[in-house]
Amino acid sequence: MVRGGEAGMLHRVEGIVIRCMDYGENNKIVTLLTKTGGKAGVLIRGAKKVKSRHSSLAQPFTYGEFQFFRSTGLGTLNHGEIIASHHGLRMQLDLSAYASYAAELTDRALQEEEASSFLFEQLLACYTALQEGKDPAIVLHLYEMRILDLAGYAPQLEQCLHCGNVMGSFKLSPGSGGVLCSRCEGRDPYGIPLGEGVHKLLRLFKGMDMRRLGAITVKESTKAELKRCMRALMDAQLGLQLKSRNFLDQLDKLV
Template sequence: MLYRVEGIVIRSMDYGESNKIVTLLTKTNGKAGVLIRGAKKVKSRHSSLAQPFTYGEYQYFRSSGLGTLNHGEIIESHHDLRMHLDLSAYASYAAELTDRTLQEEEPSGFYFEQLKACLSALGEGKDPQIVTNLYEMRVLDLAGYAPELEECVSCGNRVGPFKLSAHAGGILCTRCGSRDPSASQLTEGAYKLLRLFKGMDMRRLGSIAVKPETKAELKLHMRALMDAQLGLHLKSRNFLDQLDKLV
């Protein structure tokens, strides 16, 4: 069968001497594995279609298993994301996170739009950590693990201050905070951002100025939620951590 889809390259690997296999996040068909013949050759007309983060239109044949590219057109290359080490690291994390949390042929229209907006925001120069934390929240939401941030997950109290219990998947009030010794205190600034992120579409993200100390706290909270709820070990996140140590 011949497929024609809009897709974003979320994984690319060498195959043989001159070919590449890419994993596409498509707008209509979930994830799709596609063989791109000759993509490793410098003069190949298809080499750019196999680059990570490329957004394009892909036409491929597939009867079962892996598809084979017939034709493709680039819509947005995201060249800058590959040329800057820090942006490449954040984009790689978003791509790997998407690949690991989305199942094969799972409906992906909204997922596709969120990743597309995430990569665009990184390319537009928006704060990469804020962009990434928002995308993490969207992934948690799409995976069914969005945190409860309106009321205490233990007693239903809506009056703060609160702690965040990553393992319980939400906030704990002062009366219930002792139920989770690992729960971390939420400052007002971080709490407001988490609540904002929970309901925000990536496509609506504008320019947000966040204090360094609030950003640091936000990163810790999102890291705790991702580890407790998804438990993924991602090479791209380890690389991001190494970059942070160099700053």
């Protein structure tokens, strides 16, 4: 916060646009994931006008510096500068779908005033990885794991949830939030058999910072298994109905 006035306090934040909606004839309201203060809603006047100097700041996935006045509730943009437009993510339908899913997941999983500079860095790294051409499915599954972790639902993958066994084959028990060994797998009739490759990937993802993701190549069969596991975990632990995920599924069917 910089100074006060009749319009409220002037805030200056770094933020990523995770949601935007039209407001009135010429304006837009954006939801920012800020670096230091959680989510913030900001009204950008005239953003729908072609010649508006602020229209680019109202684009999805834009990373910028935003200055806005706010007393309570919604802020009103005073000035802004783009740091990274992530233009490439809006130009390709598949990348746009993946980036939208990451944005909606972040928006829905994060409480209004919940601040996390780590989550901000993870989303930024997610968009950077997508734009650099890294496998979008792998990028998103890693980001999902970060969301589960930050929400307090990181799965137990190192040992059997029930007996602590670390040897042999395992099944994933999404509802219990972890793995069961062959002796205990009967405790969850809906358990998903885990291939060694997928189990290794899940363990790797659990501790990995998005910023450390290098070039990674995963077989299609392993990716399909990984998707099934991550979907089951997300549904059982967070239970969010996301429009963007439905669209991703439609897209997958076309490929």
